[in-house]
Amino acid sequence: MNQPVPRPDASAADLLAWYDRHRRVLPWRAGPGERADPYRVWASEIMLQQTTVTAVKPYFERFMARFPTVAALAAAASEEVMQAWAGLGYYSRARNLHACAQAVMADHGGRFPETEEGLRSLPGIGAYTAGAVAAIAFDRPAAAVDGNVERVMTRLFAIEDLLPGARPLVRERVLALMPQDRPGDFAQALMDLGATICTPRNPACGLCPWREPCLARIAGTQESFPRKAAKKAGLTRYGAAFVLLREDGAVLLRTRPPKGLLGGMAEVPTSEWSAGYELDGAAQDAPVVTRWRQLSPPVRHVFTHFPLELTVFTATAPAGMQAPQGMRFTPAARLSEEPFSSVMLKVIERAGIRTVAGA
Ligand code: SF4
Incomplete structure (x- = not known):
C-alpha cells in the first residue's frame, strides 16, 4: 500500500x-x-x-x-x-x-x-x-x-x-x-x-x-486571500477651478500650502473641495471679478481617500493685468516648469491650454 x-x-x-x-x-x-x-x-x-x-x-x-x-x-x-x-x-x-x-x-x-x-x-x-x-x-x-x-x-x-x-x-x-x-x-x-x-x-x-x-x-x-476588513469609500468632493488666461498667454497660478494634500504643488485658483460644495456660489470663490465661462463636463480625479469633481471656469484678462496677492502669472512658455499635479494638468488641459509637465 x-x-x-x-x-x-x-x-x-x-x-x-x-x-x-x-x-x-x-x-x-x-x-x-x-x-x-x-x-x-x-x-x-x-x-x-x-x-x-x-x-x-x-x-x-x-x-x-x-x-x-x-x-x-x-x-x-x-x-x-x-x-x-x-x-x-x-x-x-x-x-x-x-x-x-x-x-x-x-x-x-x-x-x-x-x-x-x-x-x-x-x-x-x-x-x-x-x-x-x-x-x-x-x-x-x-x-x-x-x-x-x-x-x-x-x-x-x-x-x-x-x-x-x-x-x-x-x-x-x-x-x-x-x-x-x-x-x-x-x-x-x-x-x-x-x-x-x-x-x-x-x-x-x-x-x-x-x-x-x-x-x-x-x-x-x-x-x-488576503482577507480584508471592509473599507469605507470616501464621499465625493466637489469644487470649482478658475483658469484665467492673460492676453499674452500667461496663466494665473498659485502654490498650495507646503503641508497637506498636494502640498507645495502649483495650481490654478480653486474653491474649497467639499462634499457639500454649491456650484451656484462659485463666482464668490473666483480670484477676480470678470465674465467666467463654465466648461463641461467637470474634471474627475480619484485620490486615495476620496473622489474629486472639479468644474472648470475660464476667462481672459488684459495683457497688463497684475496677479492678485499670493498669485502669479506664468508665461505659456514656462508652464512646463511648474510642478503641476495630475489633477491640475487635467484642469488646465480641459481649458484648452497645453503643457508638457508631468503625466
Ligand atoms: S503562493 Fe500564490 S502563486 Fe504560489 S501556489 Fe500559492 S497562491 Fe499560487
Missing part, C-alpha cells in the same frame, strides 16, 4: 532558486552578486509606494539623471524636486524624500543608516521602506511587508485573520522563512513572486516555486 507523501514545507531555497532564474531586471536593482546602491534602493521604494513599477521606471531614470546622488538631491531647491516628481502623485512623499536626503547629509555624513531602526528615524521612512532598504541595500534579515508580500504569505499559509490586523503575523512568517545568507535576495524574490506569479487575479500557481506547500492552492481558495 502507498504511504501518504508528507506535504513539503515552504523553503527559502526553493524561492531563491526560482528567483535566480526569473528575477526581474529593474533600473534600481543591482545585478546578480552586485552590491545595491542604498540611494537608488531607497528612492525607488519611495516612488513605488502606491505606484506601479511600469509607471515608476521612466520617472526613476529621469530622477536619477537629475539627482545622481543623495548629496545632489539634498542640495536641490524644493521646487526642482517637486517638478521632477510631478505626475507621480502623493506629493508628501516628494517632500519627505527631499527632507530625508537632507537628514542623511546633515546627520549621517551622507551615508544611509544600515539598520531598520536607524532608517526609521529618517523622514518618510516607515516600517515597510526601512525593512526593504535594510534587506536589499545592506543584506540585513529584515521583513518588508507590502501588498504583494501580504498576498503571497496569506495564501501560502492560508491566514484567515483580516488585514491590516494580520500584518504582524505575516511579518513573523516572513522572518521565519528568511535565510541568513541572502536576506536581500529573499526580500526581492518575495516581491517578484507577488508581482509576477502570485497576482491578485488568476495566480500562476503552476509556475510557483511554492505550489506544493501552498495551503490556499491546495484548497483552491487562492483568490479569497
Whole structure:
C-alpha cells in the first residue's frame, strides 16, 4: 500500500532558486552578486509606494539623471524636486524624500543608516521602506511587508485573520522563512513572486516555486486571500477651478500650502473641495471679478481617500493685468516648469491650454 507523501514545507531555497532564474531586471536593482546602491534602493521604494513599477521606471531614470546622488538631491531647491516628481502623485512623499536626503547629509555624513531602526528615524521612512532598504541595500534579515508580500504569505499559509490586523503575523512568517545568507535576495524574490506569479487575479500557481506547500492552492481558495476588513469609500468632493488666461498667454497660478494634500504643488485658483460644495456660489470663490465661462463636463480625479469633481471656469484678462496677492502669472512658455499635479494638468488641459509637465 502507498504511504501518504508528507506535504513539503515552504523553503527559502526553493524561492531563491526560482528567483535566480526569473528575477526581474529593474533600473534600481543591482545585478546578480552586485552590491545595491542604498540611494537608488531607497528612492525607488519611495516612488513605488502606491505606484506601479511600469509607471515608476521612466520617472526613476529621469530622477536619477537629475539627482545622481543623495548629496545632489539634498542640495536641490524644493521646487526642482517637486517638478521632477510631478505626475507621480502623493506629493508628501516628494517632500519627505527631499527632507530625508537632507537628514542623511546633515546627520549621517551622507551615508544611509544600515539598520531598520536607524532608517526609521529618517523622514518618510516607515516600517515597510526601512525593512526593504535594510534587506536589499545592506543584506540585513529584515521583513518588508507590502501588498504583494501580504498576498503571497496569506495564501501560502492560508491566514484567515483580516488585514491590516494580520500584518504582524505575516511579518513573523516572513522572518521565519528568511535565510541568513541572502536576506536581500529573499526580500526581492518575495516581491517578484507577488508581482509576477502570485497576482491578485488568476495566480500562476503552476509556475510557483511554492505550489506544493501552498495551503490556499491546495484548497483552491487562492483568490479569497488576503482577507480584508471592509473599507469605507470616501464621499465625493466637489469644487470649482478658475483658469484665467492673460492676453499674452500667461496663466494665473498659485502654490498650495507646503503641508497637506498636494502640498507645495502649483495650481490654478480653486474653491474649497467639499462634499457639500454649491456650484451656484462659485463666482464668490473666483480670484477676480470678470465674465467666467463654465466648461463641461467637470474634471474627475480619484485620490486615495476620496473622489474629486472639479468644474472648470475660464476667462481672459488684459495683457497688463497684475496677479492678485499670493498669485502669479506664468508665461505659456514656462508652464512646463511648474510642478503641476495630475489633477491640475487635467484642469488646465480641459481649458484648452497645453503643457508638457508631468503625466
Ligand atoms: S501556489 Fe499560487 S497562491 Fe500559492 S503562493 Fe504560489 S502563486 Fe500564490
